[in-house]
Amino acid sequence: MGLIPRPPWFEHGETPPHHETAERAFHLRTWEIPTPVDFPRELFESALAGHRRLIEEHGADILDLPVLEGGEPQYFEPNVIGFTCTLVVSQGTTVEIDRWRPQDVSFLVQRCRGIVRQLAEETDDDRMYVVVVAEGAASVHLVRAHDPARVGDRARLEIDGPALVVEPWWQWHLRTSDGVLTWWRTPAGDLVVSRVRFVAPRDVRSIVEFLVDHYEPSIRRGLARFRREYAGKKPVLSLRTGVDGESLFWMPRDHASDLVPLARLSGEARRGRRGFLPVVVDDLEWGAVAWLPLEGTDGARPATVFEWEPDCGEPPGPVPDLVVPSHLGKPGPPRPRTPPAEPTPAERRERLGKRLASLERAVSIRMPEIMLADHRRRVREAIDALDADVAKAVLAEHPRAARLMERAVAAEEREQQERERGKLN
Secondary structure: OOOOOOOHHHHHOOOOOOOOOOOOOOOOOHHHOOOOOOOOHHHHHHHHHHHHHHHHHOHHHHHHOOEEEOOEEEOOOHHHHHHOEEEEEEEOOEEEEEEEOHHHHHHHOOOOHHHHHHHOEOOOOOEEEEEEEEOOEEEEEEEEEEOOOOOOOOOEEEEOOOOOEEEEOOEEEEEEOOEEEEEEEOOOOOEEEEEEEOOOOOOHHHHHHHHHHHOHHHHHHHHHHHHHHOOOOOEEEEEEEEOOEEEEEEEEHHHHHHHOOOHHHHHHHHHOEOOEEEEEEEOOOEEEEEEEEOOOOOOOOOOOEEEEOHHHOOOOOOOOOOOOOHHHOOOOOOOOOOOOOOOOHHHHHHHHHHHHHHHHHHHHOOOOHHHHHHHHHHHHHHHHOOOHHHHHHHHHHOHHHHHHHHHHHHHHHHHHHHHHHHHHO
């Protein structure tokens, strides 16, 4: 099972059952992932130092690992490691190292929203993400590989700059109507509650605005590199987005037609706007040209231009504000709802056993009380749905959870008695 539980298809390199195609995919599009909590990095400085040591000590082992796909191991040369991602997990003296695609690693660390968002941004071919989970923290680092200097040496891994993201590993989330509540533990074990406001964009225009704003720091860094490599040339950027993440491609503006397949968008990108960088957002079904102001540019941004792919069933031309791409689910006729079948006694018994095991797990990882209360409520519902003798037999199979439920019931009875005494006084 490993230090981090994982589905069996991870171990055998099989296509995940939730994927519609063989292509690796993230469980959410980037703009659907709620805004991460801005965790104070200084709390995790000690953990980050330990994470760097783990990468440096096991760098050669990381590069030697293959990626399992279709049950067959695939090995990657140092100049193409960007197609892979490594997960390093340490607890005590045990260290586990696994190498998969970034989309697969994101599935295992999906509680860490900032790390998942970072993994969605493709790296250069010779750079790779390494995610480390140790000392109560999770972090993602960008690394590069160096070929062996001499015969008999092993390839060497170099960490490229500080950690890109660091988060507490122990964190729990609760969605609200306009955001997310997150309970998380500091390395010292203190429980903290944070709240972020988030409403996922539901139309093409707001999706484009989100992607340009979200990737602006990476775009600024890429622009500086483009100016060094193509002195005197005007740039155009293609931000390609899909279920497998986002990638940034740069090219001189006079070659925009080679980078942008849609004719109208290609023409807009070549013409440009003075003081603005054309950013072509390219989805499978639609495209858009947005404008990012360059240094020293004031004034309103030019209007974003949209165009649909001709073979996607939509007429070419400007896209209305409220058009939703099909992968977000266009509204259709209501589906007839079939009432769920009544569970059998055996299914009710199995449900109670699973909820008792879930309660034990929640207590073992020190889940916050507000969430433990929800686990206990679900256990009570499962007990009430069973015959008393059957419920008693299932509780006997989970003595630890049964004791937890007894203590909770006793505490509630005491609280009720105190409330009643307060009313009499």
